[in-house]
Amino acid sequence: MRPGGPSAAAAGAVTEGRRPGGADLRLAAPALAAWAAAATALTADGACVALACTAAVATACLLSAVVRRGAVGAVATVLLCAAAGGAAGALAGAEVRRGPLAELARRHEQVSVEVTVTGDPRATRPRVHGPARAAPAVVVEAEATRLVAPGGAVGVRTPVLLVAHQSWRELLPSTRLRVEGKLAPPVRAGERLAAVLRVSGQGPPEVLGGPSSLQRAAGRLREGLRAATDGLAPDARALLPGLVVGDTSRVPPDLDEAFRGTDMTHLLAVSGGNLAVLLVLLLGPPHLAARAERRGPAARLGIPLRLTAVLGGGLALGFVLVCRPEPSVLRAAACGLITLLAIGTGRRRSLLPALAAAVLLLVLYDPWLARSYGFLLSVLATGALLTLAPRWSAALRRRGVPPRVAEALAAAGAAQAVCAPVIVVLAARVSLVAVPCNLLAEPAVAPATVLGFAALAVAPVALPLAKGLAWLAGWPAAWTATVARSGAGLPGAGFDWPGSWRGGLLLAAVMGAAVLAARPLVRRPWACAGCAVLLLLALVRPAPLTRFVTGWPPPGWRLVACDVGQGDALVLAAGPRTAVVVDAGPEPRAVDRCLRDLGVERVPLLLLSHFHADHVDGLPGVLRGRAVGVIETTGFAEPAGRAAFVRHEAGRARVPVVEAVPGERRRIGELSWEVLWPPPAGESAVAEDGPNDASVALLVRTAGLTLALLGDLEPPAQQELWETHQDLPPVDVLKVAHHGSAHQDPRLLHVLRPRLAVVSAGAGNPYGHPAARTLTALRAEGAVVLRTDTDGPIAVTATATAVTPGRSPTPAHRRRGGRAGRAGPGRRPGGPVRPGRAGRDGVSAPRPRGGRVGGRGRSSGPRPPPAAGSAVAGRWWARWRPRGRPEGVAPGKGQVVSTQPSYSSASSRRAATSRSPFGSSRTTSHWASSASSSPARASRTIWGSSSRPKRSPASSAASPAASRSGSTSRCRTGSEVPEKEKALLTRSLCGMPRRSLRGECHGRMGCWGRWPGRLQPTTCSPPSRSPWVRRISSSTAPCRRWWRRPVRPTPTPTSVTSPPTRSSPARSPS
Template sequence: MRAEEEEAAGGEVRAGPGSRGRRAVHVASGTRLGDAHPRQEGPADLRLVPPALAAWATAALALDASPEVAVGVALVCLVLAGALWGVGRRGHRVPGDGASPAEVPGAAGGPGAEGSRAAGGPGAEGSRVAGGAGAGASGRARGDRFPPGRGRWVRATLAAVLLCAGGAAVSAGLHGADVRRGPVPGLAREYTTVTAEAEITSDPRLTRPRVRGDRVTPDAVLVHAEVRRVEGADGGATATRAPVLMIVDVDEGAGGPDGSPWLGLLPSTRVRVTGRLAPALAGGDRIAGVLRVRDGTEPTVVAAPSAAQRLAGRLRAGLRTATDGLPADARALLPGLVVGDTGRITPELDEAFKETDLAHTLAVSGSNLTIILALLLGPPGLAQRVERRGLAPRLGISLRTTALLGAGLTLGFVVVCRPDPSVLRAAACGAVVLLALATGRRRSLLPALATAVLLLVLYDPWLARSYGFLLSVLATGALLTVAPRWSAALRRRGVPPRLAEALAAAGAAQALCAPVVAVLSARVSLVAVPCNLLVEFAVAPATVLGFAALVTAPVAMPVAKALAWCASWPAGWIAGIARAGAALPGGGVDWPGGWGGALLLALATAATVLFGRRLLGRPWLCGVCGVLLVLAVVQPPPLTRVLTGWPPPGWRLAMCDVGQGDATVLAAGDGTGVVVDAGPDPALVDHCLRTLGITRVPLVVLTHFHADHVAGLPGVLRGREVGAIETTGFEEPPAQVEFVRREAAARRVPVGRAVAGERRRAGSLDWEVLWPPPRARPGPLPGGPAAPVPEPEGPNDASVTLLVRSAGLRMLLLGDLEPPGQRALARSPAAALLSGVDVLKVAHHGSAYQDPGLIRLVAPRLALISCGADNPYGHPAASTVAALRAGGAAVLRTDRDGALAVVGTGGALRVARD
């Protein structure tokens, strides 16, 4: 029996004439002689990498080119490749001899030599040496008319690069021209109102809420579609195929965002709708225009979705139903883990996953498919062996039938998860990598990845400009190239094998992907590697149980609910790790954005790796560095206070820097603070409270319901003990009122109303509510007759106003009161308490709308203004700052001075800056 057959049969291979070659392969692989599949290690096979990279780069550049230019580039590449091929064939031909080296068995580059070298057959070592000497002698005897083998390899590689670049140029040129052709781009440039017949190509999704000034941007449904027929204002109809992004305004009166009929549309549905076309915001996009549908227009369905999409929609809906009764995080996360359905992911949870670099778990990735296929095939290294495992061999299914089942499962995966580019990328990468693993030869993994990249870029050139595609390829490449070497290095230093593999995989993926993430977010996560390690073991059970619930939901919903309940435990663990990692004060570091910042981070990563190799030999130094890193991430308040001076000892009031909004904290004891307003961003107010060391909040006062004061409420509630929430009785705007109630109910925090005359105390802190009055009533004017107190004219004039006393200091917080409200306050019974306060929180971010009489009455020693840098409103107004300074007040503002903390007792008063 040949050595290869003996090895495949699991028998022992005896030392023979070619044993030295096989032993050399074992030595290079780092495995002991006799290990299964000894040829799986060795030098990386990079032959397909240059063609794949050439196709990638060419596609990214050629998408904006005209078809003529793309065809011209392809022709030039073809001619050059043909020239290289012709030169190579002439170089192979020997004058006077009709045989080329490829036809001479055992000659350099011939099939015999290549085969013997690859297989390590008998005499391989000797023939390699003898062949080398003979080839050298023959070359010298014939005047070096045989070109060296390296030259042939270089010419073949260059020819492949040129051919792939030419093919990518043609594909990208055609795809780019397809977007630009037809009437839609021209109509979009003219902002024309059209009636279009479009086919839905993606799942509709709601936009994430964004704070703009004092309001949240209106909800809208985003739908990718392909316009098949368009009618302009003149009534003429034109058939076309133009991809567009449809933005559909949500009618608040029709059940709110979740009740929009657009959210129920399935891909492949054809609808007829009227809207206004506009150009895409960014040039070079894969859409011909944006179709804006206003006034809550309902879609008119022209053609029902395909049978496959109806089945996929039924499965996805069944999974959502099966997860309805789960805890909030698991209910939101499980559909995202299984089929990429992120519709239930809250902005807060989404931000937590981004902060910890776990966002890849929310999107469909190749790992999802790999987990399911591994369940079918068993361990990949045993897929072609007699002792293979998995469900298929246990059911008596042959390997060929198993491969067909895997292909069918992959196709079903694409249909259920939608054939978006990201899903196609995940399916291709997951399938080819697993099939390459199934061969038992790791050297085939890198060529498999390069092949996947090449085919995907040729199929969909727009992927060449996708950051998601780049991150996916980098992560997979890191796992195939860098991770095995790092794992081996860790094992040599005594790290357990499984832990070494996990550490190497997470570290390698982070090292290669972090520069690209920095381009997108201008931030580097310091907790990404530990967070990815902690969630790794939970991803597989959550995915497998989630897929089982997906399949069983249409036929046995109780079983699906039970499976979903089981999956909720690992899913909840993943969400908990994301939240905990994002909550760490030093979990992320701001980093320069753009490709310059990416290059800087790549250099810093390389330096860290080189330094880390030296550290591995010094355990005590590793421990010191680890402790320092933990302290930098956790940032214990006592240590932070010593190093940074923030927060200052004995602080009484802190104004957080939350951008264009308000968030104030009143010290009420060790780790305790009363929060007045929450700002527009949960992450910013949460960061402020953590740096202040606030873990307990007896009361949150929301002065009014504008978004720049309440949208950050989830950040206040995150991980803290909150006693109650008090708000104004003027409940407008309704959407933000409902938001506050929903957030409070989710965490079981009671909500009450603050009215004038109410007094409270927390520790050494006490405060009194001065405004708004419970109802309109007469009130005494200072030194004059009684006058009616008007009803508030809007949310600003209904702001809760507090007079705070702490350590002998009197502090007045005006919310967003405007001149009518300020004048009414000055005429109210509380006017006698306003004179000569120590600290004034200036109303409405220091806008020009201030009552000079109230400023003169209050006459503060210190005026604090909360506003955002470069805000579009011009806050604070120069006139307001001048009036305050004219009254003798020192004026500080968060847009220039950052977070501010007031320190003082009695007459002493000073301010610290973060």
């Protein structure tokens, strides 16, 4: 993102240094005034711009007539430059807006136009839209010269953007074409485009005239360099043309992401460093450029100094022609030409005036550069290298840093400091590895560039020699790619930041405050060493430290649903640093980051449920840096393009691809699974209806848990699945089919009866996933629903379900009153969680800030404390208690469903588990009875146990009168209270005194009975946390005292006997 990085220290020019008296900033104010005026006038009203320019010129003339020297003369100069910039900007903006194309684009008309290509074709990165992947296209910048209409042709001169087929990639600038297509307005207003023309048809372009001779010569040079690099390693082959001439057509998306993540994209944007290399080869060292003892080839050949400057100017123009007139190239060439003019005329040279003059001339020549981020970054980086870097380098040398190291560190730090606020506007991310990665890559850039230019020059006449030079240049280029990949692969390589100009200003303020605060620390070596150690720990993020600080991943995780956007990526633990991966999501970077966070290094099996893009396009991220044993897929190889993509990537990684066999059973350690679907080919017409119905469905068992993974099965396939497998057991975790779409078979949900339903969907997806109807059906079956779009990545352990600390969970679509169904108000990440009900019985579980706790207990007995180091917040544990299953449903294990609080803020840390230095949690427990408990004894569940306690006949036959023994009052369950009485009690509850909440059961509100010495819960639900209950909860002192009061669990490891004076009636469905 930073054209003109540390390698551009010469700023594309040859100089003797700064003036003895300091920096010459006389041209800085006029250049900035012209820049600002041009940027404003491009989209401003023409009459207003004309009036402002006239006023500025009149004021400047008046000031010049009164006082010709001093500050007043400088103000007049600034006003004149501003007027010139405003006039140029207004004319450039009017040129884009005038003509019939802009109006036709607003009406989306079909037109036929003649255009002239003005830039190199660029391939777009294909994007995933749900299950489909957009076809790759080529965009070409062009200028419309003639509009062909039924009534005749109209001459125009309007910039347009062509969106065409891949066959257009070989076009060269200055080629004339005739195209037909549909017009559309630009995506963003204020762009240098009048319209976007989507070309009709998939064939090659209709060429009216070939490129010019100069463009053909430049095209042959660029093509020769590509041919010379054909035999190199993939990274060197892709990177070397970009380092030399800015040709990034071969750079793969993952390498491009690595360069962006380390702020090294300035190496691929040709700038002053490349031109400086060429000028040094011609003129010799910069500080000797105008002296008699010049050491360049021109001096050795006896060429006069003025002729040498002319040759340097021609070299700069050829540089622009071959590398294309990008903003950073134009800035470097302008600086170089101005400096060469000073050399040829014998004048004093200074880079700051040259930079200011280059900015002024370029803005007047092309006012659209005033709104170019590339131009802004190039000017900022060059200005930092000329102003900040020398001072910082001198300060480092005074503190004992070697001169070369001081210069490199000062150059990289200064350029990054001034460019970071602009980069964050574009990328919404701050890189912590930018400076070290640029320092490591800098020694390799110069040799790669010099050898690359040599290969570029000899390729048209001696291709074998060019290949040898390219082979030598490939080594430093490969090192640069390695640095970028390694830096971007660090866990703490960067962090998100608000991506707007406000975010940029905030980052600038934070960096300024950090610089001021760090100045006293520079004099203390121990403080600098401590900061360096902390930065290293933040970058590397060792797994033990990360788990201790954030609680992610939770210990003993068995399943993780990665947050990969609108797609699926599930990870099943199979041993230390080993996991089975089901689907790869739509983006390699997202699944790679998820697997790195989990510490997965070996993947014995990668199962791709089907070949839709949102399940397979992340395959390179799984293969990156991991040992993958085999890839298993469905037998329905559609879409064919995605199936070919999977085979291609697997072939590159040398991983075999096999088809899943129905009924296949495998085991890896404690993890075992069975393939339920699809049936063999030809046995089911439903499985051949499309890729979704051919998804591989699994029944997984691990550590006593049962999981069902349904891929993207549609209702017909779901119906045939449960009809074919009549023995499907109830499951603990269900991966909801097709991202929770509305197309679900309710009978399959009833058969599986999941305790936890996991929905993998992208935030703000246009498909409405997950559907409210599906969420309602899942909650009606007693499931707690967690979603990756609102809760982030989800981990399932033997005792808990957690959300990654990197993203604060947000409540799912629920009403404020807790009724499932319609979407309720959400919250911004990091804000308080609104209460809502988590189960079918309508009871809402209290949740902490930054996380939530809820769940459904199937087994009887007291709820045990969480395991040491668990992600469940201890002080909220005592405020939650399980809810019993309806009659006729066998109880199961007592796992807790919860979410991991975010550790990114102090408030969330206070709501999180209190941890000891050794990672243990302070937790409490309390008694709970369910429909499966007997009147005299309650069994205690061992967490993670696979045993399912059997229902006691005595519990089903328990009479309601038994609940009155030992209790001070009669407590009725929710099903025993008539609906009218429920409504009456609900409406009148806000005005009840404190004592009315003791020993009473108010509809679904909850009840307490008195035991000697303390309050204890009975079979009713805990108090609702809906807003109108929250208003009175502070006045119910006895209830709150019990709710926060820890009750010591009985030390018996398997069961505990309840007091004989207490029994619980069987609950009925509510």
